[in-house]
Amino acid sequence: MRGPDIQWYVILSAILFSVGALGVMLRRSPLIILLSVEIMLNAANLLLIAFSRLHGREDGQIFAISVMAVAASEVVVGLGMIVAMGRRHVDLDVDKLRTLRG
Amino acid sequence: MINKPHVDWFALSPSLGLIGVSFVLLLVAVLVPKNARKPVAAFLAFAGFVGSCALSVLLYDRSAQAVTAVHDAIFRDRWSALAQVLLAGSGAVAVLISYREKMREEHIAEYYALLTAAGAGMAFFVQASNLMTLFLGLEWFSIALYVLTAIDIDLIGSLEAGLKYLIVGAVGSATLLFGSALVYGTTGQLSFDKIAAAGHGHDVMLVAGLAMVIAGLAFKASAAPFHMWTPDAYQGAPTPVTAFMSSATKIAALVVTYRVLTTAFPHDQRLWSGAIAGIAIASLAWGNIGALVQRNVKRLLAYSSVSHAGFMLIGIAAANALGARALMYYLIPYAAMSLGAFAVVAARERELGVPVTLHNLAGFGWERPVLGISMWVFVLGMLGFPLTGGFFGKFYVFAAAYRHGWWWLIVAGVIATMISAYYYLGIVRAMYFRESAELQLAPAGGAPNRELLLSAGVLICLVVTVGSFFAVQPLIDVARHAANALPL
Amino acid sequence: MHWLTTILIFLPVAGALVVGALPLPRYWVGSLASLISLVEVGVWITTATKFDFGSASLQFSQRRSWVSDLNISYHVGQYAFSVWLVGVTTVVMAACVIYGWWVGRERARAYFSLMLLLTGAVVGVFTAQDLLLFYAFFEAMLIPLYILIGVWGGAERLRATLTFVIYTVVGSLLMLASIVAYGLQQGTFDLTKIGPSNSTWLFLGFVAAFAIKSPLFPLHGWLPATYRESPPEVSAVLSGIVSKAGLYGLLRIAIPKFPEVVADWRVVLLVLASISLVYGSLLAWRAPDFRGVVMYSSLAQSGLIVLGLLANNDLGLDGAVLQMVNHALMSSALFLLAGMVERRTSTGEFALLGGMARGRPALATVMMTAGIISLAVPLSTSFAGEFLILAGAFQQHWAWAVIGAGAILLAAMYMLRAISAVLHQDVGPAVPDSALDLRGGELAVVVPLVLCLIGLSAYPNLISGHAFGGNRAITQVITPGGGYLTPTIDHAAQRANLTTCTKSGNQGSCQTVLVSAPSGTTTWTRYAP
Amino acid sequence: MANFLVWVVWLGAAFACLVSALAVVSFRNPFYSALALIGNLASLAVLFLLLSGEFVAAGQVLVYGGAVMVMFLFVIAYLGDKSEESPWSGGPSWQIVGAVLAGGAILAEVIVVVGLKAGDFLSSPKPVTRDFGSPAALGRLFLTDHLLAFEVTSIVLLVAAVGGVVLGAHARQGEDPTEVHART
Structure with a gap:
């Protein structure tokens, strides 16, 4: 294969995953958290496709396509909740969501 | 040329049947007139779960030989069939509990459709035999559960719980996915058997993948430190949904965890044994200490479910046949106790119209003797007292740990149980030792109406909880046959 | 024939279910429960008459496989010493149930149902021949006790139940850990088959549970609150019967199954027993109220009995079993009497009591008799028991016997002090002139207990000579x-x-x-x- | 020469990918974050192409870049100002420390893993034919080996759609939903 080895892809995807994870943990807007989750899923997808190429097997790509569909589903549900909350004039800040307390 | 794979419809029947019912329920949402929608939908959902339960029993009977079906996508064996029986049973009881729940009438059919879809997803999930079906099954039921948690969209708490559950759940599944990708990268295989056959034990990348897979599954099993969503989601979700989540999700996640670990990673058994033992201890500690300070009963039970995950993980950490048996057996009374306890909470909640706390449980035991005694039995069962299956559950788990040579796990479990006595008996104390008059509690809207369906659900749970104490041997035999499907 | 043990266990359990489920008025519930507890006594009498006390083997035994996976079985049966313990259980429980009926407890169905359940659980503890079954009954005792104290107890009942439950649960869970390890090590949980073990940790797990239940110094912290806040008949059951479950556990499990460890730990345990004895006696002597005296005397008596159990000879063991029965009768009678006094005066404080003997001959007579027997005057059955124990302990080392004898002197002091503070001296401020003598119902409860004591005083050998079958020889x-x-x-x-x-x-x-x-x-x- | 070009493309795409990902998590306005994510997805699609994943790359652009992100943008536009947040401000410090630690741990773990692995295995991909990753090849797999996965994916989408419908219902008239805390 020409170009970079698979390990460069793996490193890239690891960094992406970490960036996404940091976004989830540090940001408070549910929308941005949702976007960060997408980055994490995409990092995993990159990994899947890279390994699919490594092993010369297409099932990794198949997996990646399913993941896209699943990610879209999560986005639908997540956005649905965010919209519902927005309609009810709730402050969209996960740190301020304190209705549920022990 | 496209050669369609042979599809073992029978192996798929428990989940297919349920998802079929779910589709029918979506039609009901449109076709059946509004006033008849609730009973029709509830009945269909109940029938769906019972039917799925029956199919799972048949599947159990006819799957003595463990095989994979539909091109290595799913397992057809007794381990998954038994889990499906439990899942479908929990679902049926959840329907009984749901019936009188106050919720939006116009979405009642969708509610049951999502409930059955979640059940179907779990039934599929426990059969998963490759990393792809594992991930898809997980998402299938998770997404349904996210919506169910948030379904009471008039309550901020419900939406909030749904959103928190979704975010944490999505992170969990992304972790699982990344781990799966690493495993796939190391071995070039997706299916569990072949991952094991590829034999890359102790490969660094595989171990990293394994760790992330365990973390991802631990999110679903709400094992510490991946449990942070549990109290919020359990508290905010409509109580019948909480009941279903607490029992069914735990069944699905733990059964699959054990399956994945033993089937795909037998070479790394020492590693994952240790990791699971660590998670188990963390769950025991966190769950019990967290529960000590709770006043809200749903939240308290949520923390207790974290600690129960810890107990069952002890069975997994033991990594022997006894541990598999212990896990399967433990799940039976646990599912019943957890469903039953939340059902009782639901009854009290409907009666008072406010969240149930230890404070307003006062006098409940005397006002509603049957529910009171049932709750009493459930919490004693969770505490692991004799005369309930919870006792033998703990006993077997300890026995498995002992067989593995890890007496310190027993010590951890014993200490956890001691701590848990405080808050479990606190529930009994709240129900019996105080009068409701003394605290001036009054039912919202007159005397509580008799809820036959809910009481029936509670009684079923009661019978299972107590029955599993007396009928240990038959249940253990069943669990043993189920565990034979695993390469232990 | 072999069904007798099972009947003894499950007759009250079934009775509990019936009593709890039938919607009868309070009076009828009480009489039904009393009837069931009397039938239970009758069943026990049948058992005792058919029992071959000359044989040391297990009798009326029944064995059904329960969990064949781990060799756990439903195995019940009675040795000679179990027969006596079961007997005293049924008698004391009957007295307490009838007392509850006479007093007219609120929420009668729940109350009597729990009392009967407790009876079954205690009988189960004394007859279980499988470790797991033993544990199940041992734990099952806690459930009704928890509710009985928590619902019908005094003002401080919540705190009392909390300490009680924490202590007992900690103990029994340590025992559970030991049971798991011990049973799996030996491949069976059957007490008649399981071999000896030499593991100190397992032994300590068992001893912790039994010492808490007995109770034994320093694990008696739950004692004061629990005994003071319980209804009197529940205190009677607790100190009379339930504490014997702990002592029985030592007798049946901890001592015979861990011979080497016992040998290593004997001195430590003997010291603890002696401390319980002396310290309990001193506390009883200083106690400001009637229940306090009875309660701390229970601690002392537990220590004495453990002294006998660990004396490692026939005398000590015989004496211990005899004294278990004696103490069950004495302490339940005294707690019931304390309850009767409290009913009249609303207090048990000695400072507020006094002079109750005047014009109340029945109360004075019964209390004097019970008190005199429990301070172990010569010719009384408790004298016989304590003498045997001390004789046994003497064979270990004379020091134990000296300590025991000293404590018995203390016993005379505290018991006489208690009796005189209640019955004699000036009429206390809390004693109304209108306070009645013991009524018929009360006499019917407490007199049989005292009569049993008097009977045993006449013939203590009934128990001490028939507790271990005919065998008189070494085993270990x-x-x-x-x-x-x-x-x-x-x-x-x-x-x-x-x-x-x-x-x-x-x-x-x-x-x-x-x-x-x-x-x-x-x-x-x-x-x- | 061709090898050099591939390297240049890879470096460009990887750089764009990282920068856009960092942008997503640090923008104040979710609108810009979403736009940055589109850039991220596009650059990932380029990487997919380099890995012979033509169909996946196309799907990435169409499904993600098209459908999903448009949905995001609509929602953000609908919510307006409410969705804005000042990033990196406040919040419990332990949370940030924990997050940085966790993120760093994940990163370090994987890099160490890969660093240790560096060598023969990851640098010798199997040779593949020209139609590797083509729609036809993937389509065949979807209908044979991974039939079930395909079907289940559609079920997941359907469940999500039902969820969207349920969650999208309007609040009841005449009730201030913030007041309703009956259960919680």
Whole structure:
């Protein structure tokens, strides 16, 4: 294969995953958290496709396509909740969501 | 040329049947007139779960030989069939509990459709035999559960719980996915058997993948430190949904965890044994200490479910046949106790119209003797007292740990149980030792109406909880046959 | 025939279910429960008359496999000493149930149902021959007690139940850990088959549970709050019957199953027992109220009985069993009397009591009799019991006997002080003139207990001579090399099969040899396999 | 030469990918974050192409870049100002420390893993034919080996759609939903 080895892809995807994870943990807007989750899923997808190429097997790509569909589903549900909350004039800040307390 | 794979419809029947019912329920949402929608939908959902339960029993009977079906996508064996029986049973009881729940009438059919879809997803999930079906099954039921948690969209708490559950759940599944990708990268295989056959034990990348897979599954099993969503989601979700989540999700996640670990990673058994033992201890500690300070009963039970995950993980950490048996057996009374306890909470909640706390449980035991005694039995069962299956559950788990040579796990479990006595008996104390008059509690809207369906659900749970104490041997035999499907 | 034990356990349990489920008025509930508890006494009398006290073997036993996976079975049966403990249980429980009926407890269905449940659980503890079954009954006792104290107890009942439950749950969970390890190690949970173990940790797990239940110093912290806040008949059951479950556990499990460990720990346990005895007596002497005296005397008596159990000879064991029965009767009678006094005066404080003997002959007579017997005057049954125990302890070392004798002197002091503070002296401010003498119902409850004591005083050998069958010979000898001998006695042939075990590391090896019966050797009574 | 070009493309795409990902998590306005994510997805699609994943790359652009992100943008536009947040401000400090630690741990773990692995295995991909990753090849797999996965994916989408419908219902008239805390 020409170009970079698979390990460069793996490193890239690891960094992406970490960036996404940091976004989830540090940001408070549910929308941005949702976007960060997408980055994490995409990092995993990159990994899947890279390994699919490594092993010369297409099932990794198949997996990646399913993941896209699943990610879209999560986005639908997540956005649905965010919209519902927005309609009810709730402050969209996960740190301020304190209705549920022990 | 496209050669369609042979599809073992029978192996798929428990989940297919349920998802079929779910589709029918979506039609009901449109076709059946509004006033008849609730009973029709509830009945269909109940029938769906019972039917799925029956199919799972048949599947159990006819799957003595463990095989994979539909091109290595799913397992057809007794381990998954038994889990499906439990899942479908929990679902049926959840329907009984749901019936009188106050919720939006116009979405009642969708509610049951999502409930059955979640059940179907779990039934599929426990059969998963490759990393792809594992991930898809997980998402299938998770997404349904996210919506169910948030379904009471008039309550901020419900939406909030749904959103928190979704975010944490999505992170969990992304972790699982990344781990799966690493495993796939190391071995070039997706299916569990072949991952094991590829034999890359102790490969660094595989171990990293394994760790992330365990973390991802631990999110679903709400094992510490991946449990942070549990109290919020359990508290905010409509109580019948909480009941279903607490029992069914735990069944699905733990059964699959054990399956994945033993089937795909037998070479790394020492590693994952240790990791699971660590998670188990963390769950025991966190769950019990967290529960000590709770006043809200749903939240308290949520923390207790974290600690129960810890107990069952002890069975997994033991990594022997006894541990598999212990896990399967433990799940039976646990599912019943957890469903039953939340059902009782639901009854009290409907009666008072406010969240149930230890404070307003006062006098409940005397006002509603049957529910009171049932709750009493459930919490004693969770505490692991004799005369309930919870006792033998703990006993077997300890026995498995002992067989593995890890007496310190027993010590951890014993200490956890001691701590848990405080808050479990606190529930009994709240129900019996105080009068409701003394605290001036009054039912919202007159005397509580008799809820036959809910009481029936509670009684079923009661019978299972107590029955599993007396009928240990038959249940253990069943669990043993189920565990034979695993390469232990 | 073999069903008798099972009936003894499950008759009250079934009765509890009936009483709890039937929607009867309060009076009828009480009478039904009393009837059931009396029938239970009748069943026990039948058992006792059919029991062969000459045999040391398990009788009326029944065994059903329960969890064949781990060799757990429903195995119940009675040894001679269990018969006596079961008997005293049924008698005391009947008295307490009838007292509850006479007093007219609120929420009668729940109350009597729990009392009957408790009866079944305690009888189960005394007859279970499987470790797991034993544990199940042991824990099952806690459930009704928790509710009985928490619902019908005094003002401080919430705190009392909390300490009580924390102590007992901690103890029994330690025992559970030991049971798991012990049973899996030995491959069976059957008490009649399970072999001895030499693990100190397992032993301590069992001892912790039993010492808390008994109670034994320093694990008696739950005692004061619990005994003061319980309804009197529940206190009677607790100190009379439930504490015996702990002592029975030592007798049946901790001592015979861990011969080597007991040998190593004997002195420690004897010291603890002595401290319980002396410290309990002193506390009882200083106690400001009637219940306090009875309660701390229970601690002292537990210590005394443990002294007998660990004396490691026939005398001590016989005395211990006799004293268990004595104490069950005495302490339940005294707690019931305390309750009766409190009903009249609303207090048990000695400072507020006094002079109750005047014009109340029945109260004075019954209380004097019970008190005199419990301070162990010569010719009384408790004198017999304590004498046997001290004689046994003397054979261990004279110091134990001295301590015991001293404590018995203290017992005389505190008991006389309590009696005089209630019955004699000036009329206390809390004693109204209108306070009645004991009524018929109360007499019907407490007089039978006192009569049992008087009967035993006439013939204590009924128990002390019939607690371990006819066998009077050694079973276990700790050899100087650290091994131990386990003989089984063949009486017809007048010889013993001595199994010699030697220890090397954790593994022991055994060989069986035949020896002639070593008569007169002071060692251990074979009372249970 | 061709090898050099591939390297240049890879570096460009990887750089764009990282920068856009960092942008997503640090923008104040979710609108810009979403736009940055589109850039991220596009650059990932380029990487997919380099890995012979033509169909996946196309799907990435169409499904993600098209459908999903448009949905995001609509929602953000609908919510307006409410969705804005000042990033990196406040919040419990332990949370940030924990997050940085966790993120760093994940990163370090994987890099160490890969660093240790560096060598023969990851640098010798199997040779593949020209139609590797083509729609036809993937389509065949979807209908044979991974039939079930395909079907289940559609079920997941359907469940999500039902969820969207349920969650999208309007609040009841005449009730201030913030007041309704009956259960919680």
